[in-house]
Amino acid sequence: MTTTLSRKKSESSRGVSQWALAWRRLKKNKVAIAGLGVVGLFALFAAFDGWPFVLTRNDHGLFAIYPPECIPPACAGGSLSTNAPPSLSHPFGTDSYGYDVYSEIVYGTRAAFVIGLGATGFALAIAVSIGLAAGYFGGWLDNLLMRLTEVFLVIPFFLLLLVFLQIIIKFSPSATGGLWLVVFIIGAFSWPGAARIIRGEVLRVREFEYIAASRQIGASANRILFRHLFPNVLHIIIVLATLQIAASVLTEAAVSFLGFGAPNSYTWGQLMNIAASYINQAWWAITFPAIFLTLFVMGFNLLGNGLRDALDPRLRE
Amino acid sequence: MYTDPILRVEGLRTHFYTFAGVVKAVDGVGLYLNSGETLGLVGESGSGKTVTAQSIMRIVPTPGKIVEGTIEFKGKDLLGLTEAEMRRIRGKEIAYVPQDPTTTLDPVYTVGDQLTEVIMKHQHVSKRYALNKATELLRSVEIADPQIRINQYPHELSGGTKQRIAIARALSCEPSLILADEPTTALDVTIQAQILDLLKALKEKFNIAMVLITHDMGIVADTCDRVTVFYAGQVCETGTAEQVFEKPKHPYTEALLSSVPSLALRKQKLSVIPGNVPNLIQPPSGCRFHPRCSYAKQVCVDKDPELESIEDGRSVHCHRWKELELKSAVAS
Numbered sequence: 045m046t047t048t049l050s051r052k053k054s055e056s057s058r059g060v061s062q063w064a065l066a067w068r069r070l071k072k073n074k075v076a077i078a079g080l081g082v083v084g085l086f087a088l089f090a091a092f093d094g095w096p097f098v099l100t101r102n103d104h105g106l107f108a109i110y111p112p113e114c115i116p117p118a119c120a121g122g123s124l125s126t127n128a129p130p131s132l133s134h135p136f137g138t139d140s141y142g143y144d145v146y147s148e149i150v151y152g153t154r155a156a157f158v159i160g161l162g163a164t165g166f167a168l169a170i171a172v173s174i175g176l177a178a179g180y181f182g183g184w185l186d187n188l189l190m191r192l193t194e195v196f197l198v199i200p201f202f203l204l205l206l207v208f209l210q211i212i213i214k215f216s217p218s219a220t221g222g223l224w225l226v227v228f229i230i231g232a233f234s235w236p237g238a239a240r241i242i243r244g245e246v247l248r249v250r251e252f253e254y255i256a257a258s259r260q261i262g263a264s265a266n267r268i269l270f271r272h273l274f275p276n277v278l279h280i281i282i283v284l285a286t287l288q289i290a291a292s293v294l295t296e297a298a299v300s301f302l303g304f305g306a307p308n309s310y311t312w313g314q315l316m317n318i319a320a321s322y323i324n325q326a327w328w329a330i331t332f333p334a335i336f337l338t339l340f341v342m343g344f345n346l347l348g349n350g351l352r353d354a355l356d357p358r359l360r361e
Numbered sequence: 362m363y364t365d366p367i368l369r370v371e372g373l374r375t376h377f378y379t380f381a382g383v384v385k386a387v388d389g390v391g392l393y394l395n396s397g398e399t400l401g402l403v404g405e406s407g408s409g410k411t412v413t414a415q416s417i418m419r420i421v422p423t424p425g426k427i428v429e430g431t432i433e434f435k436g437k438d439l440l441g442l443t444e445a446e447m448r449r450i451r452g453k454e455i456a457y458v459p460q461d462p463t464t465t466l467d468p469v470y471t472v473g474d475q476l477t478e479v480i481m482k483h484q485h486v487s488k489r490y491a492l493n494k495a496t497e498l499l500r501s502v503e504i505a506d507p508q509i510r511i512n513q514y515p516h517e518l519s520g521g522t523k524q525r526i527a528i529a530r531a532l533s534c535e536p537s538l539i540l541a542d543e544p545t546t547a548l549d550v551t552i553q554a555q556i557l558d559l560l561k562a563l564k565e566k567f568n569i570a571m572v573l574i575t576h577d578m579g580i581v582a583d584t585c586d587r588v589t590v591f592y593a594g595q596v597c598e599t600g601t602a603e604q605v606f607e608k609p610k611h612p613y614t615e616a617l618l619s620s621v622p623s624l625a626l627r628k629q630k631l632s633v634i635p636g637n638v639p640n641l642i643q644p645p646s647g648c649r650f651h652p653r654c655s656y657a658k659q660v661c662v663d664k665d666p667e668l669e670s671i672e673d674g675r676s677v678h679c680h681r682w683k684e685l686e687l688k689s690a691v692a693s
Binding site for chain 1: 418420422423447448449450451452453456457459460461464465466467468469470471472478479482483512513514516517527530
C-alpha cells in the first residue's frame with residue numbers, strides 16, 4: 045500500500061512580511077481595533093467640517109485649524125441663545141457665549157490633531173535622531189547625547205510650559221500663533237524618554253548578525269543606519285508615537301484648563317476652562333468636551349497598547 | 362591572474378581596548394593563502410580566529426583596533442586603503458559567510474532585496490537584471506523553487522536555507538576569497554554535511570580561495586588543504602592538512618588532536634587539555650601555551666619563541682619542536 049504525499053504549493057509567490065504579520069496580530073486584538081476605530085472616527089471628524097451632520101455651519105474657512113476671529117472674548121458672540129440645553133438642533137447645547145458646543149468640539153478635534161501630531165512629530169524627530177546616533181555610533185557621542193537627554197529628563201517640563209505660556213499671554217494677549225508655541229514646547233520636552241528607548245532598541249538590533257553582514261558586503265555607515273537599522277527599530281517608534289499623541293493632547297488640555305492655554309486657540313481644554321465657571325447653569329458645555337477628550341486619549345492609548353503587543357518581537361510566534 | 366599568495370598576513374596585531382585593559386586578541390599572526398586553496402583556521406574559542414578574519418576585512422568591531430601588521434590581498438596592502446576603497450572590496454573581492462544563519466538576514470527585507478542589494482552595489486546593474494541574477498544564485502546553491510524563495514522573508518525560511526542564502530550572497534559578486542566563519546556550527550549534522558559539500562563544490566567551480574574557521578577537526582580533515590592552528594591570539598603551527606594531522610610539531614596541536622572524539626579508538630574517556638585559554642589582557646610570559654604544556658621547560662617561561670619556517674610552507678611557534686617527538690592521535 046502506498047500513500048501519496050502531495051506537496052502543497054503556496055498559492056502566491058509573495059512572502060509575508062513582518063508588517064503583514066503584525067497587522068494580522070493587531071486584527072485579532074478587538075480592543076486595539078476598537079481604539080483604531082475611535083481614532084478613525086476622530087480623524088473623519090477633524091477632516092470634514094461638521095461631519096456627520098452639518099450644524100450651524102459658520103463662514104469660517106472649512107479647513108481652518110481654529111477660527112481665531114471667533115474666539116468668545118474676541119467676537120460679538122454667537123447668534124444663539126446662551127446656555128441652551130441639548131436639543132435636536134444643538135445636540136450638545138450651547139455655551140455661555142451662545143456657541144453651539146458640538147461645533148466647538150469639532151474645531152477642538154482639529155486642534156487636538158494639530159497638537160498631537162505636531163508635538164509628536166517634533167518630539168520623535170529629535171528622539172529618533174538622538175537615539176539612532178547615540179545607539180549606532182556609541183562612544184563619546186553616546187555619552188554626550190545621553191547626558192543631554194538626562195538633563196532634559198529632569199527639567200520640570202509642565203512648570204516650564206506654564207511659565208512660558210504665562211509670559212506669552214502677558215506680553216501678547218492677542219497672539220494667534222500660541223497653539224504652535226504650545227506644540228513646540230510640548231514637543232521640545234517630550235523626547236527624552238523616547239530617545240532612551242530608541243537608543244536601547246538600537247543597541248539591541250546593532251548586535252544582530254545582519255548589521256555585521258551589511259558591513260561585510262560593503263555597505264556604508266549611512267546605508268546601514270537608514271536601510272537596516274532604522275526599519276528594524278521602526279516598530280518601537282510607531283508605538284511611541286501613538287502613545288505620545290495621546291500624552292501631548294492631554295498635556296495641552298491640562299494647561300488650557302488651568303487657564304494657561306494659548307490665547308485665541310480653540311481646544312477642548314479651553315472649552316472646559318470657559319465652561320467651568322458656568323457648570324451649574326450649563327453642565328453640557330464642560331461635560332461633552334471632557335467626554336471627547338477622554339475618548340480621544342483612550343482611543344490612541346488602546347491603539348498604542350495593541351500595536352505594542354502586535355509589534356513586540358518578544359511576543360512573535 | 363595575480364601572483365600567489367593571494368592573501369598574505371604578517372605580524373598582525375589586533376587589540377581590544379576595554380575598560381578592564383587591552384585585550385590582545387590577535388598578537389602577531391602570520392598566514393598565507395594561495396588562490397583556489399582552502400586554509401583552515403583551528404583553535405579554541407577566543408583564540409583569535411574570528412578576529413583575524415574580521416581584521417582581513419577591516420570590520421573589527423569597536424573597541425577593537427588593528428595595531429600593526431600587513432595584510433596583502435592580490436598584492437595590495439589592505440591596511441593602507443581608505444574606508445571607501447575598502448567598501449568596494451568587501452562583498453565583491455572578499456566575501457564573508459557568517460556563523461549564525463538565523464540572524465544574518467535582515468528580517469524586514471525579502472531574500473531578493475538582500476541579494477540584489479549586494480549585486481546592485483558592486484555591479485551597477487538594473488534591479489531587474491539583479492533579480493534574475495539572484496534567482497540564478499539561489500539555484501546554484503541548490504535551493505528549491507527559487508522564484509518563490511526570492512519573495513520570501515527570512516522568518517519564513519529554515520536555518521539551512523538561510524545559510525545557503527548567506528552563501529549565495531557571498532558568491533554574488535564572484536569574489537576571489539571567501540572567509541567562512543564556522544559556517545556550519547549553528548546547523549544540525551545532516552545540514553552541516555550538505556553545506557560543506559556545497560561550499561566545496563562552489564569553491565571548485567568558481568576557483569575561489571577560502572579561509573575556513575572552525576574548531577571541528579573533522580571538518581578540517583574533510584575540507585582544508587592547509588591548516589593554521591591558533592592559540593591565544595598566536596599561530597602555533599601551519600602546514601598542509603596531512604602534515605599537521607600526521608606529524609604535529611607543536612604540543613598544542615598534539616593535545617588538540619588527542620581531544621578529538623573517535624569511534625575507532627574507543628577510548629574510555631575523552632582526553633582534555635587541562636586549564637583554560639589564558640587571559641589575553643595579561644597573557645602568560647614567554648610561550649603563551651607553557652602553563653598548559655606538558656613539555657614546558659624554563660626557556661618556555663622566559664622567552665616567547667619565534668614563528669620558525671621549518672620546511673616548505675611549514676612553520677612552528679615552539680622552542681622545542683626539534684627535540685620533541687609528538688604523536689598524532691588521529692594518524693592513520
